[in-house]
Amino acid sequence: VSKSVPKLPSKILELMDGFRASKALFVASKLKMFDHLKCKGPVKAVDIANEIGTSVCGTERLLDACAALGLLEKTPQGYSNTDSANTFLTSDGEYSLHGYIIHSNDHLWPLFTNLESAVKEGSRQNHRAFGKKAEDLFKDYYHSQEGKQRFMAAMHSIAHLTARDVATAFDLSQFKSACDLGGCTGALAHELVQIYPNLKVTVFDLPEVIANTSHFQPSEQHTAPVTFVSGDFFKDNLPEADLYILSRVLHDWPDEKIHVLLSKISALCRPGCAILLAEMVLDDEKKNRSTALLQSLNMLVQTEGKERSGSEYQALLEQHGFTDVKIRMTGNLLDVILCVKT
């Protein structure tokens, strides 16, 4: 009797294809194909190829793959964007993910190519991916204007998409002033002043970042202005505030450095002052959330940090007097932890 053939492992096959699908999305974004198709009727592959200067045969295969992946619609008249592509994949949409996609292609892809070494060595791979040993993660990003712009655009795209859920996860109306440490382009800060018109919000970030924020400010502002202050949160004095925000900051650092930062914040906080963390919070058993667990590998290949569970954050915070810790899973890309100094 011949042995039966096992059922096709669709999950494994999908994952084997995953890198091809990601790269198809990245290249279509990099070539701005979704911009060329924005809010237009169907366009033929040959016309897109002529417009962007690519081969017809390559363009047609890429467009077909994107259509099969659900990013485009294909009819006998040609290709058009899906609604989701118009919203998230065109480069100039308010909620565009283009910045993060380009960052994924240009920066994260070469790093993930070295994942095997990262796992063997337990450390970041920037020297292998980019051929140099930088002293610090952010010096890597900010050494060129292009790298800095790309990183800030990537942070901005995710921060803008998550800001509403982060700002409203808890009622923050009891706070009069907030300081967003590592607040980058101010995407969350602008959402906070809209939702809490009486809140004075300061964004604190490295001088290279603060010098580059004007490009990311909302075109119309009907709220109190956000203040931008430059400095190094490990070395310099921090602005005073009732609420300190750390969004996607702690995951960049090992526990030792987090203790330095939390003790500086704690020294400035009276009872009733608080810290708001926005991170992908892992479940305690670290087994349920692949997006967050993959993000932790993303931190391995490029930082000294990692994603942490709610109890791990709680343990870090409690050592600095922040004992009233509440966690909200938002269903968005970032979860929120509010902890009040008691």
Ligand code: SAM
């Ligand atoms: N909070 C933003 C968000 O959620 O989109 C940006 C997160 S990004 C991963 C980390 C931020 O921390 C960057 O804007 C970076 O410039 C800032 N940063 C890193 N080291 C810093 C330091 N020593 N002092 C101040 N800001 C720093």
